[in-house]
Amino acid sequence: MIPGFPHAMPIEGFIGGLLIGLAAAIMLLGLGRIAGVSGLAARATGIADTGAPRGIALAFVIGLPLGAFLIATLAGGVTTKFPVSIWPLIIGGLLVGFGTRLGSGCTSGHGVCGMSRLSPRSLVATALFMASGFATVALLRLGGFL
Amino acid sequence: MKPIVVSLVSGALFGAGLAFSGMADPARVQGFLDLFGNWDPTLAFVMGGALIPMAIAWIIKGKLHAPLAAPVFDLPTSTKLDRPLALGSLLFGLGWGISGLCPGPALADLGVVPLAVMPFVVAMFTGMALHRFLPQLTQQKGASQ
Numbered sequence: 001m002i003p004g005f006p007h008a009m010p011i012e013g014f015i016g017g018l019l020i021g022l023a024a025a026i027m028l029l030g031l032g033r034i035a036g037v038s039g040l041a042a043r044a045t046g047i048a049d050t051g052a053p054r055g056i057a058l059a060f061v062i063g064l065p066l067g068a069f070l071i072a073t074l075a076g077g078v079t080t081k082f083p084v085s086i087w088p089l090i091i092g093g094l095l096v097g098f099g100t101r102l103g104s105g106c107t108s109g110h111g112v113c114g115m116s117r118l119s120p121r122s123l124v125a126t127a128l129f130m131a132s133g134f135a136t137v138a139l140l141r142l143g144g145f146l
Numbered sequence: 147m148k149p150i151v152v153s154l155v156s157g158a159l160f161g162a163g164l165a166f167s168g169m170a171d172p173a174r175v176q177g178f179l180d181l182f183g184n185w186d187p188t189l190a191f192v193m194g195g196a197l198i199p200m201a202i203a204w205i206i207k208g209k210l211h212a213p214l215a216a217p218v219f220d221l222p223t224s225t226k227l228d229r230p231l232a233l234g235s236l237l238f239g240l241g242w243g244i245s246g247l248c249p250g251p252a253l254a255d256l257g258v259v260p261l262a263v264m265p266f267v268v269a270m271f272t273g274m275a276l277h278r279f280l281p282q283l284t285q286q287k288g289a290s291q
Binding site for chain 1: 147149153155163176182187192195196198202203213216218224225226237240241243244248252263265269272276278
């Protein structure tokens, strides 16, 4: 527990983060590829026609819910709290899908894989989507939506 | 090992890490972005944890001629800081802030709360398809006029 932030999960967060980094390391050293979820998801569905072989992309995308399901089963559930209204999910989903394709990556590809490689594009992308995320939530709070 | 198995293992570990770290919870992710509210620093620990194995992996990668289960490395090489990168990242951040979800956690949540996350996943793939096919549609329209 961190003083002042009783709801934070620093230990679980750090261990989970290590697992995520290990997963990305397996993709890099095993298959020579970036574990970027937006790119692999677009490739798996056929929306993108370049990138990883389709089977590789599909296997990764199937693995994601499988791993989460495993943790939920072993830990007796995973806490999730979704927005009450469906609109944040629909508007947010459209923007996340369009934006990650236009920007060539998301939190995994740019944030984890690119930043650890000190890629200039990924450092800029991560700084921008973080800043945009902070500003968006600040505006939502200002507007009384949170 | 077969490449497809390596990819499945990587995806499953990734999903397990997201679920274990609390990042499958949109409220917790939005809590990290909520600097002026009840701020939740957890995401920073997740990012810090994830960067360690990857930083080591990049060093090991420098000593390898080829990946262990594939013929060649196939990695992004561009270093151009262009408008699509900036605009795309800003739009992504907007959607991330509104929903508390990004692609990894959204797909991982399909294994935990499929009904709750489904509207986001459908919208996300629609957004991806729009990016792919919108330029073609507008071009065709322009050509026929």
